[in-house]
Amino acid sequence: MDILVIGGTRFFGIHLVNELLSAGHKVTIATRGKASDPFGDKVTRLILDRTDRETIKTAIYWKKFDVVYDNLAYCSNDVRNVLDFAKCERYILMSTTSVYDKHLETKEGEFNPIDETLVWCERDEFPYNESKRHTECALFKHYKKMPSMAIRFPFVIGEDDYTKRLYFYVEHAIKQIPMYIDNLGCRMGFIRSDEAGKFMAYFADKDFTGYINGSSDGVISIKEILDYVETKTGKVAILAADGDQTPYNGEHEYSINTNKAKNLGFEFTTLQDWIYELVDKYIELAKD
Template identity: 25%
Template sequence: MDSALVIGGTRFIGRHLVSELLAHDYDVTIFNRGNHDNPFADDDRVDHIEGDRTNDSALEAAAMTVDPDAVFDCVAYYPRDVRAATTIFADCDAYVYISSGAAYGREDIPKREDRTPLESCTAEEATDDSQETYGKRKAEGDRAVVAAAESGVNAMSVRPPIVYGPHDYTERLDFWIDRVNRFDRVLVPGDGTNLWQRVYVEDVARAMRIVAERGEPGESYNVGDQRAVTLEEMINLIASQLDTSVDVVHAGPRELEAGGIAPDDYVLYREYPHLLSTAKLAALGWESTPLEEAMARAVEDHLESDRDGRENGPDRATEERVLGILDTL
């Protein structure tokens, strides 16, 4: 495959995907509304078509203009988006949809593509725009990929859990990097052993390219850090990259409640483990970046940015009240 159309392409995962494709000598075109700065505006290797992906006529025009070998769909949030794209790009060599680990409908450990059932999705949920239906909509998008493959389309999907790394506008990891960077004591909900698998963004980009080149139509592929770490291990990993150390202070629901905090007020906290098997993707030749290397890049990018992630958790003054309570116990 020589040419690629990236639907999205200027922000987080899409931005890294474009760089991954360029590094492997693809001719790349990005298709989006142009609402965000284009980091490739001065790169003559990347063409840009402005348009709304929910407008089928605009997508059809892009298909005729580019005639891409591979299409990577980074911003399909509704099942209809996937059905439209797999119809419009039916003749492409590969269509790769970014799904989500949230698409799984049962708490298996680990969650496997061919064993763990997906979330159900009603017609009403398929058009809802709330976070509560996000996983359901992604699951229905996966089913649209399977249906397209049954009709002869080379459509596949990639399912990541929480994605982190440079240019992460969600600022989820930034919350914890900021805490470790500014304070000697870091308050952690629970005992620190909760496990919510994450995945480094460049690994997602590489997975999408590999799936396009080597994946099987109709198949989904989990992508995640192959060394999954607990929340406390992640904090210590951040501290190591900052060349510092912190005192991790555990707080249960009762102690947190005294400060008006609930455990799930903290980003990247999940009561039940969320772990995806990556064996199927690894069989295609993919492997994840060593955690120390991935975290070093994430921390470096955080320090060079103005992101602090403070909207993703309790404010420090509230935490100090809880720390004070714990000090008296």
């Protein structure tokens, strides 16, 4: 298959491209041309600015793809700026579980983008979760004739996580920097970056349309992670009301139901099988 990946030069986008190449697909990546990538001559490259409608039109208008993966659509206008010009058989949107009012066992049907009012907007006009709702609404309501799907991930983490959100906690504990955590015991869901890429690639040649959750099995709290850091290093995290605000503050306890994906044949890893190995690597990094 001939596949375009928008946002394939870092984090789970790299894993997505590698999975697609391993499956024998022909891959084109859309990039601003400013960042290097590890693919060499295995991919074709298009130069565009994801926020500039005219550069998108110039880059893709005369191209045809079987599938377009869009990892960089953060608002409804982002979807419009691609689908007004893209000639493709399917469009796959990287979305987020932030579209939900999350709780334990959050299921796909709890947010139906068709029920939303269509709002054309830019990235900075709404909070992230609301903007992604508008993104999905634009896709499924305005471009309803396009076979498409939205893949909803919780927090994506890994050694290559450029946001360093989970690392933030480990580093602060190791370096004894005070931090303020408002949800210490709340259990949350995660997915590892390579698994996120694998899950997205799984649907390249599938007929599934609609929206679907992707998450590693299980949940973990920040308290469990910090307790592990203390056990491994003897460092007790300093918690203080005037400490640094932590990245996952404001999140409530939740888990993500992935039965729909499992019924389609995808098997997720178990969070507890790999999370502590990742924390070990973060510990060593924080010690440097």
